[in-house]
Amino acid sequence: MAETVKLFVNGREVEVEAGKNLIDALRVVGIEIPHFCYHPALGADGNCRMCLVGIEDGRPPLVPACKTPAQPGMKVLLDDQKIRKIQRDIMELELINHPVDCPVCDQAGECRLQDYYMEYDLQDSRMRVPQVTKGKRMDFGCGVVHDQERCVLCARCVRFTRQITKTGELGIVNRSDQARVTIFPGRPLNNRYALNIVDICPVGAMTSRDFRFKQRVWFLQKDEGICHGCSTGCAIYIDHHREKNGDDVIYRYRARTNMQVNGYFICDAGRLSYKRENENRQDLTLVDGVVVDFEQGIAAALEKMNKARRPLLLVSPDATLEQMWAIKRIATFYGATLSGYSDAYRIDDDGDDFLISDDKAANRYSLELLEIDRDRESFQAALAHADLLVNFDNDLFFSPINESLQRLLGEQDRISVCSHQLPVFSGSSVILPCASPSEYGGSIINRHGVLQRFRRAVRRNADPRDILEITHLLGGAISSAERAWPGIRQSVPVLRSVEPEQIPVEGLLLNNSEERDVGP
Amino acid sequence: MRDRSQLQAAGQPFTFDAERNDEFERLCTRYPIRESMIMPALWLAQEQQGWISAEVIEYIAERLDTYPAKVYELATFYTMYHLRPVGTYHICVCRTLSCYLRDKQEIVDFITDEIGIKPGQVSEDGRFSLEEVECLGHCGTAPVVQINGEFHEEMNVEKLKAVLAHLD
Numbered sequence A: 001m002a003e004t005v006k007l008f009v010n011g012r013e014v015e016v017e018a019g020k021n022l023i024d025a026l027r028v029v030g031i032e033i034p035h036f037c038y039h040p041a042l043g044a045d046g047n048c049r050m051c052l053v054g055i056e057d058g059r060p061p062l063v064p065a066c067k068t069p070a071q072p073g074m075k076v077l078l079d080d081q082k083i084r085k086i087q088r089d090i091m092e093l094e095l096i097n098h099p100v101d102c103p104v105c106d107q108a109g110e111c112r113l114q115d116y117y118m119e120y121d122l123q124d125s126r127m128r129v130p131q132v133t134k135g136k137r138m139d140f141g142c143g144v145v146h147d148q149e150r151c152v153l154c155a156r157c158v159r160f161t162r163q164i165t166k167t168g169e170l171g172i173v174n175r176s177d178q179a180r181v182t183i184f185p186g187r188p189l190n191n192r193y194a195l196n197i198v199d200i201c202p203v204g205a206m207t208s209r210d211f212r213f214k215q216r217v218w219f220l221q222k223d224e225g226i227c228h229g230c231s232t233g234c235a236i237y238i239d240h241h242r243e244k245n246g247d248d249v250i251y252r253y254r255a256r257t258n259m260q261v262n263g264y265f266i267c268d269a270g271r272l273s274y275k276r277e278n279e280n281r282q283d284l285t286l287v288d289g290v291v292v293d294f295e296q297g298i299a300a301a302l303e304k305m306n307k308a309r310r311p312l313l314l315v316s317p318d319a320t321l322e323q324m325w326a327i328k329r330i331a332t333f334y335g336a337t338l339s340g341y342s343d344a345y346r347i348d349d350d351g352d353d354f355l356i357s358d359d360k361a362a363n364r365y366s367l368e369l370l371e372i373d374r375d376r377e378s379f380q381a382a383l384a385h386a387d388l389l390v391n392f393d394n395d396l397f398f399s400p401i402n403e404s405l406q407r408l409l410g411e412q413d414r415i416s417v418c419s420h421q422l423p424v425f426s427g428s429s430v431i432l433p434c435a436s437p438s439e440y441g442g443s444i445i446n447r448h449g450v451l452q453r454f455r456r457a458v459r460r461n462a463d464p465r466d467i468l469e470i471t472h473l474l475g476g477a478i479s480s481a482e483r484a485w486p487g488i489r490q491s492v493p494v495l496r497s498v499e500p501e502q503i504p505v506e507g508l509l510l511n512n513s514e515e516r517d518v519g520p
Numbered sequence B: 001m002r003d004r005s006q007l008q009a010a011g012q013p014f015t016f017d018a019e020r021n022d023e024f025e026r027l028c029t030r031y032p033i034r035e036s037m038i039m040p041a042l043w044l045a046q047e048q049q050g051w052i053s054a055e056v057i058e059y060i061a062e063r064l065d066t067y068p069a070k071v072y073e074l075a076t077f078y079t080m081y082h083l084r085p086v087g088t089y090h091i092c093v094c095r096t097l098s099c100y101l102r103d104k105q106e107i108v109d110f111i112t113d114e115i116g117i118k119p120g121q122v123s124e125d126g127r128f129s130l131e132e133v134e135c136l137g138h139c140g141t142a143p144v145v146q147i148n149g150e151f152h153e154e155m156n157v158e159k160l161k162a163v164l165a166h167l168d
C-alpha cells in the first residue's frame, strides 16, 4: 500500500491509503459509505448527497464523503443518529417519485436504492399527492432501455458518455421534479461501450434489452472469467444458472474491475459474446458422419493419427498456454508439423485506443512464447503436403472465408477437435467435441503481456472435455493444466519463475519494458 | 414545472446572420471555456429567430464543438429560452416560493380563464403566450409578472387586467 494515514471512524482507529476520498479509502477496510453518484472511474460529482458523513471538530461538520480526502486524525461519524437521519431523509427524497416496482425491476437484487432502503429507511411513504410520471421503456439505442421514473439523477450515465466514450449522447433536461435523463431527439446512443451504462447505473433505470426479464439476479451464479473476444482479455463476471433438470446457461457477462487490463469497463461486443458459449455447440462425436460414443471417437482419431505419416496439428490462438503446450507435446510425440496460423482472427482497423483490439485472438502472445509457427505460407505448404490435419478448435474462417484455403482443406483428411459447429470443421472424418472457454480453466496472455489465469465457470450436462484432456487421451503426456507448467517454465524464459497459483487476480505483467509486437 | 423536453423543428437549418455571427465571434474571445458560450449563443439565436428550435441546438453544438445533448440540457433548464414560438406578448409568471406564497396561482388561473392559455401555450390569435418561470429576483415585491421583459411588481388580478388593457 502507498502512504497511509490514521483516522477514526465512529471512534475506531483505522489506517487507510492517503489521498483517497473517504468512500474509496474506507471501503478497503470494510466500511461502506452509501452513495449513488460517485464512481471511481467518473470522479466525484457531489450531486446525490447520499454519502454525507459527519466530521467531529470539522468545519463544516457535514461533508460529502466522495469529495473528502482521508486526513490524518480525522474523526469521521457514520453511525451517529444525525447521520442516520440524513440518510433516511435522502432515501425519502429519492423515493418520492420512484415507482416501487422492485418485483418487476431487472435491477432488484443489485439495486442500491433497494439496499439502502432496507438498511436505512424502511418507512412507509408519507406522500399524499400523485407521483410525477415520466417516460417508460425508452429505447436509447445500443440495446439500452431507459426508465425515467426509476432514475435517481446521479448523472453517472451522462458523465460516462462525456468522459469515457466522449460521445456525449446523454443529458439531463428540465429542472426540479421534471428533470430527466434523455438523448437529443434522433441521436441515440452510438458507441461501442454503451452497455457499461447498465452496469454503472446504481438503480434499475438503465437496463439491457438483451438481459431484461431473462433471469432474476439472485439465481445467477457469478464466476470470474476473462473475455475471449479480443487480445485485450478484459476481466469479466460470467453469470450463469442451471435450471432444475436443465443445462447450465450463461445469461450475461459483466465488467469486472481490473486496473491492469480493462479498468472498470468492457466493450459491448465482448459483453454479448457470451452468446457464443451457448449457441451452435458441437455436442456430438462423429466418425465419418455417424454419431458414436466419445470413446469410439477417440479410438478412431488415435487410429488415424498412428497411421498418418505426415500429420499436421493446428492450434487455436484462443487456446490457453497450457493447452498449447499440451498440443505442442503431442506434436513432438507424433512427429507432426505444428502450426498456429490464424490470420482470420484479426480484423484490421477494428480496434480503438481504449479497449478493443484489432486482434480477435485471446492468446496469440503465447503462440509466440512457445515458438509455435504462425506463418501463412508454411501452413499452406504443410497442409498441401500433409496426409492428416488435426485441428484443435482453430476457426480458420473466423473472418470471411478464404477460398484457396477452403479448397485445400476440402482435399485433406481431417480430425477436428471443436467446441462449435462451424464451416471449417464440416467434412472432417472425425469430430470430437471439446469445451469452450467458460468450461475450462487456464492461463492466457494479453496483447500487453499481462498473464491472467481463469478458472472453469460452467459445467454442462453433456460435459465437453477440455482440449488438454483430449490431447492426453490421444497419447499426450500432459494430463492437467498443472502438469503443463514444469515444461512451460523450462522452455519459456519469461515464465521461468512463474507460479500459476500465485498469479494475482489482476494478472502478472510479464514484460514491463517495451510493448511487444506480436504478429500473427 | 412543465416538461420542456419536447423539442420542435423549424423545418430549416439555422445559421447566425452576419450581425449575430460577429457578436458570437466577439463573445468567443471572452470565454476561455468554450462550453460557457452555450448560454450566450442560445440567447443570440433566440434574438434572431424568436425561439430555440431543434436545429438551433444542433447548430450551436456544432459551432462550439460540444454535444447537442449538453446544449439541450441548458435550453430546457432555463425558462428564458423559448422552445417554441411565443406570442406577441409573452407573459412570464414567477412560480417560486415568495411569489407562490403571495398567490401567483390566482394570476395564472386568471390568464388561463380569460385568455384560454395554460403555461407553455400560445393563444390562438398568437397575441399571448404564458410561461411559469423560476425566481425573477424581485421576491421583495412578489408576486411578479414579466411581460416582454418588462417587470410588473406586487401583481394581482385587478392590476393585471389594467396592464393587459393597455397593450395594443
Ligand code: SF4
Binding pocket: A150, A151, A152, A153, A154, A155, A156, A157, A158, A181, A200, A201, A202, A203, A205, A206
Ligand atoms: S439513469 Fe441511472 S446512471 Fe443515469 S442518472 Fe439515472 S440513476 Fe444515474
Ligand code: SF4
Binding pocket: A227, A228, A229, A230, A231, A232, A233, A234, A262, A266, A267, A268, A269, A270, A271, A355, A356, A357
Ligand atoms: S475489448 Fe476485447 S477483451 Fe475486452 S470486452 Fe471487448 S472483446 Fe472482450
Ligand code: FES
Binding pocket: A034, A035, A036, A037, A038, A045, A046, A047, A048, A049, A050, A051, A052, A064, A065, A066, A067
Ligand atoms: S456520492 Fe457523494 S454526493 Fe453522491
Ligand code: FES
Binding pocket: B094, B095, B096, B097, B098, B099, B100, B134, B135, B136, B137, B138, B139, B142, B143, B144
Ligand atoms: S420568488 Fe418570484 S421573484 Fe423571487
